[in-house]
Amino acid sequence: MTFAHGSLLILGSGTSTGVPMIGCHCPVCCSDDPRNQRSRCSALIRCGGEHILIDTATDLRFQALREGLHQIDAVLYTHTHADHVHGIDDLRSFNRRDQQSIPLYGSPECVATLQRSFSYIFAPQDNRSFRPRLRLETITGPFAIGSVPIIPLAIGHGDDQVLGYRIGNLAYLTDCNRIPAATRAALAGIKTLVIDALRFSPHPTHFSISEVIAFVQGLGIDRTILTHLSHDVDARQHGAVLPAGIELAYDGQVLPLIFTLS
Numbered sequence: 441m442t443f444a445h446g447s448l449l450i451l452g453s454g455t456s457t458g459v460p461m462i463g464c465h466c467p468v469c470c471s472d473d474p475r476n477q478r479s480r481c482s483a484l485i486r487c488g489g490e491h492i493l494i495d496t497a498t499d500l501r502f503q504a505l506r507e508g509l510h511q512i513d514a515v516l517y518t519h520t521h522a523d524h525v526h527g528i529d530d531l532r533s534f535n536r537r538d539q540q541s542i543p544l545y546g547s548p549e550c551v552a553t554l555q556r557s558f559s560y561i562f563a564p565q566d567n568r569s570f571r572p573r574l575r576l577e578t579i580t581g582p583f584a585i586g587s588v589p590i591i592p593l594a595i596g597h598g599d600d601q602v603l604g605y606r607i608g609n610l611a612y613l614t615d616c617n618r619i620p621a622a623t624r625a626a627l628a629g630i631k632t633l634v635i636d637a638l639r640f641s642p643h644p645t646h647f648s649i650s651e652v653i654a655f656v657q658g659l660g661i662d663r664t665i666l667t668h669l670s671h672d673v674d675a676r677q678h679g680a681v682l683p684a685g686i687e688l689a690y691d692g693q694v695l696p697l698i699f700t701l702s
């Protein structure tokens with residue numbers, strides 16, 4: 441078996457409003473700790489020469505400038521809530537480098553919603569320069585992007601079923617508050633789990649921090665990284681008291697991953 445190394449870059453670790461929140465003067469929103477500056481939730485997988493974006497968050501342009509991104513080969517969508525999708529038009533800048541259309545992968549519901557919500561991109565028409573060149577690909581099971589094996593994982597987000605992804609020894613599960621048994625089984629052997637943990641108090645569609653701590657117990661995961669964080673969570677105060685192996689995500693964080701070459 442041949443192994444390849446890659447990484448997952450946390451582009452955004454914040455909830456749908458971002459942190460700081462517009463108009464909020466709480467200690468976290470006013471904090472000068474850069475780990476409390478959380479853009480909308482997104483990540484980038486870099487491995488095997490591929491640059492695979494997870495979601496096109498509202499802050500995509502800002503995230504790409506901050507990280508010096510100039511190449512996106514594919515996008516994996518988790519679901520179509522606005523914070524995960526509304527940076528889609530900024531994919532135009534990545535078309536300039538590469539004349540190919542960028543494939544966007546999502547569940548059948550996700551693909552249908554994108555098609556409906558962004559008809560200026562997907563409706564058949566002459567090629568207009570102002571629209572990004574994108575093509576929708578429906579996920580029906582595990583697949584590969586180049587040499588990178590992608591395993592889609594069904595997770596519950598309130599009443600919705602959305603997708604998380606496993607890439608090698610890392611899984612990325614946002615947004616969620618329910619993990620079906622089949623997905624829990626599919627996490628066997630992972631070393632790193634990036635997972636939604638909005639805040640301390642319960643929420644109808646997102647895991648709380650204590651719910652995630654309970655969920656990962658006994659799974660044998662080395663590092664659990666909490667993402668989609670709200671302004672209730674202070675990087676310094678709360679990051680220091682989490683159980684061993686559980687950490688708060690921050691924008692710009694890089695996590696290693698290893699996968700088997702397909």
Ligand SMILES: [Zn+2]
Nearest residue numbers: 456521523615
């Ligand atoms: Zn979200």
Ligand SMILES: [Zn+2]
Nearest residue numbers: 464466469671
């Ligand atoms: Zn605040």
Ligand SMILES: [Zn+2]
Nearest residue numbers: 519521597615
């Ligand atoms: Zn959501």
